[in-house]
Amino acid sequence: MGVSSAGISQDEDWLTKGDELYKLGQYEEAIECYDRVLEIVLDHKGNAIGKLGRYEEAIECYDNVLEINPSVVEAWYSKGVVYGKIGRYDRAIKCYDHVLEIDPYVAAAWYNKGVALYMSGEYDEAIKCYHRTLEINPDYAKAWNNMGNAFGKLGRYDRAIECYGRLLEINPNVVAAWNNKGISLRKLGRNDEAITCFKKSLKINPDYAKAWNNIGISLDELGEHDEAITCYNKAREIDPNITITPRKGAPDS
Numbered sequence: 001m002g003v004s005s006a007g008i009s010q011d012e013d014w015l016t017k018g019d020e021l022y023k024l025g026q027y028e029e030a031i032e033c034y035d036r037v038l039e040i041v042l043d044h045k046g047n048a049i050g051k052l053g054r055y056e057e058a059i060e061c062y063d064n065v066l067e068i069n070p071s072v073v074e075a076w077y078s079k080g081v082v083y084g085k086i087g088r089y090d091r092a093i094k095c096y097d098h099v100l101e102i103d104p105y106v107a108a109a110w111y112n113k114g115v116a117l118y119m120s121g122e123y124d125e126a127i128k129c130y131h132r133t134l135e136i137n138p139d140y141a142k143a144w145n146n147m148g149n150a151f152g153k154l155g156r157y158d159r160a161i162e163c164y165g166r167l168l169e170i171n172p173n174v175v176a177a178w179n180n181k182g183i184s185l186r187k188l189g190r191n192d193e194a195i196t197c198f199k200k201s202l203k204i205n206p207d208y209a210k211a212w213n214n215i216g217i218s219l220d221e222l223g224e225h226d227e228a229i230t231c232y233n234k235a236r237e238i239d240p241n242i243t244i245t246p247r248k249g250a251p252d253s
Helices: 010-024 027-051 055-068 073-085 091-104 107-119 123-136 141-153 156-168 176-185 191-204 209-221 226-239
Strands: none
Touching: 027 123, 055 073, 073 091, 073 107, 091 107, 091 123, 123 141, 141 176, 156 176, 156 226, 176 191, 176 209, 191 209, 209 226
């Protein structure tokens, strides 16, 4: 859950150093070392508890870390991740802001702040965060995808297509990117090109129900209704719970 992981050896190093200082009677310095041990242990404990879905307890662990040392980037970051998981996006954003005040070059913090803003409906602000993510790491694939989704929400489909295109340059096997690019092309009335993208999704994963559904939507818009029905049926065959949404389509995160 954290941006980096302090190994057991680091934990043991601080404990050993603390014990040595204690033996020398340097108690204040020893306490500082023991505090570092507690920071590492509590952060790791919070990560483990979070994996079990016990999010409030995980937040308590991170708070305990930050009470010892409010500058622990990993604890602020992990706390933000947990708040995001439980839909408390305003608090998640504040946590990521703390991370970025300490270290403005943590790409994952910019990205997750963007996700929280996107989920809050603040698409322009989310795009700014994804831009900062990509300034730090131009190959951050999820940032390209989510920036495309945000542009799509704003109706800026040309920009969305550019983002998905950049992602596919990094990794041409991302099924969701082909699907999302297809949706944006369809929004611009470029259904033939959209179908090509959806088919590329299916070449990677023939059981990708959303792509079958989206081909159906594009075929419907092209007036090829019988073929569209075949695609909808294929989508239902793969995923009986899929919502068939003719003339629509939601991007994947």
